[in-house]
Amino acid sequence: MFINHVHLMPSDLREDATLESFLGAVEGLDFEGAVCFAPFSQQFGWAGRTDDHNVWLHDTIAGHDNLIGYGTLDPKRPARPQVEQIVELGFRGIKLHPPAQKFHMFDEWSREAYAAMEEHDLIADFHIGVHWHRLKEYDPLLCDEIAWHYPKLRMVFEHVGGWHYYRQVLAVITNNGQRGKHLYAGIASVLAKDQQRFWWLGPEGVSECRWQIGADFLIYGLDFPYNHAARLRNDLAQIQALDWPKADIDAMLGGNLKRLLGITTGDALNVGGDPN
C-alpha cells in the first residue's frame, strides 16, 4: 500500500499530525510508502513560526526513502519562485487547497503556478469540494480550464469533489481523457458517512468512479491527520470488501500512485486495461 494525502505538521501545530504519529497509524499494515504534504503557509503563520514550511517538511522526511514530499505555496507571494524552490527541495508535487488558502483556481497567480509546475513536471494535488469559501473561486469546472491550458499538468482531484460535486469532477476527467491520461480521482475522506457527509461517496460512489473512469485513475489517500489509524482501518475494510478484481483494488491502494510518481521498485504494478 502506497498512501497519498498525508498532511504532516510539527507538534506545536497539531500533536497528532507528526511523522511519528503517522508512522504509528500505519503500523502493522502492509505499508510501502506515502506522499506527505507540507503544512500550509498560513498554518505556520498562526503558530507564530517564522521558518519555511517546505524546508520543514524536507528536513522532517529526510532519510525516509519511502516518503515522497509535496510542497505548498503561499498565495500572498509570487508563485514561480516558490515552485522552483519546491523543485530544488526534491519534492514531486504541490498540494493546493484553493478555498482554505483563499486563492482563485484560475486567476493570474494560480495560472503562473500551473505553468511553472507543468514545466517542472510537478503533480498538482487539489482539494476539490465545498469548503466554506465563495464557490465560484473553486468551481470544479475550472479544473477543465486548467486541463485545457496546461495539457501536460498531472492532477489529482481529491474527494472527487465530494458528495456535491463528484459528477462534475468525473466529467472533467472524462472530458480530457482523449487528450492524455493524467487526471486522477483522489479517493480520500469519502467512506465515513456520519463524520464526512460533505465528501461521502460510499463504496457505491467509489465503484461508480471506477465504472466511469476506470480503476487506473483512482488514487487512495488518507487525508491524515483528519483521518487517523481507526479511520484508515475502516476505509481499508470497506475497500477490501468491494466486489472488484484484486488488481483493481491494489491499483487504487498504491499501484496507480506509484506509476504516477514513476516508482518502479517493490511490488509489480497492477495496471489494468484502458478505461476509455
Ligand SMILES: [Zn+2]
Ligand atoms: Zn487534505
